[in-house]
Amino acid sequence: MSPTEVSARPRANALELARTVLRIEAQAVAALVDRLDDAFLRAVDLLLRCRGRVVVSGVGKSGHIGRKIAATLASTGTPAMFVHAAEAAHGDLGMITRSDVLVALSYSGQTTELLTIVPTLKREGTPLLAITGEADSPLARHADVHLDVRVDKEACPLNLAPTSSTTAMLALGDALAVACLDARGFGPEDFARSHPGGALGRRLLTKVEDVMATGEAIPSVPATATVMEAIREISRKRLGMTAVIGADGQLAGIFTDGDLRRLLERGTSVRDLSVAEVMTRDPLTIGPGALAAEAAQLIESTLRNQLLVVDNGRLVGALHAHDLTAARVL
Secondary structure (H helix, E strand, O other), X not given: OOHHHHHHOOOXXXXXXXXXXXXXXXXXXXXXXXXXOHHHHHHHHHHHOOOOOEEEEOOOHHHHHHHHHXXXXXXXXXXXXXXXXXXXXXXXXXXXXXXXXXXXXXXXXXXXXXXXXXXXXXXXXXXXXXXXXXXXXXXXXXXXXXEEOOOOOOOOOOOOOOOHHHHHHXXXXXXXXXXXXXXXXXXXXXXXXXXXXXXXXXXXXXXHHHHOEOHHHOXXXXXXXXXXXXXXHHXXXXXXXXXXXXXXXXXXXXXXXXXXXXXXXXXXOXXXXXXXXHOEEXXXXXXXXXXXXXXXXXXXXXXOOEEEEEEOOEEEEEEEHHHHHHOOOO
């Protein structure tokens, strides 16, 4: 059909067709809920007992779904990889060992490429989890555990293109991954370690000590300093504040740009004023080992721009909201 003929076709039913597709696919996934039984528990146990890797395999659309399932498993605490069934039959079978678990995806359960490699793997002792839409298919019969993803019909108007069947397969794969995640006690920090480049990774892995100013970059003056000396320190270090350190070496307070503005608004002469007289005592502080995300929450909730970093009462760093923004935590 030419582009001209396509553009001339009626488009009034496009929205209704889209709604029908989504409705059929949603029903296909919902139907899996009541179908889950002990086989699902055995499948989860098989994956949890795997001493090697979960190897997901398939062909065509099932292969694309398999790649996603393998990626989801791997990112949620279950070591996994995808191996294309056709490539496995031509040498990549060597990637799979008896310590692994093969998860074979085929809606018909009759995919030639999978049926070619399964006997070899079974002889080697590799457990097989088959996910098919046909419980009496050859692949299902070979499996140690079989999960049924049959659907009443495809969302394709021709009932041919894999649509609701692949959606159901993907959803069941997600259910397996999440069940394994929960059984392993896999938490946010574990997730962040496998996603260090993402926003969650930054929020859960970046610590205050990773982004704070240290050493000579920390603005600080002794409690005996004048306000003018504190102002010069603020100007040099450019963090909008300076820490004030007591005679015992412990943090005594903080003096900020805001404190200076308030003094000037009241007409106070600051030339001979001691910073200890006007500093804020018991300033907002955080530990160096705290998550940068905690520092961001503290800054936002108190409407401050700076935090002093303290370890056992001693000043070890300084943090500005700009540091958190630069680290893409705030």
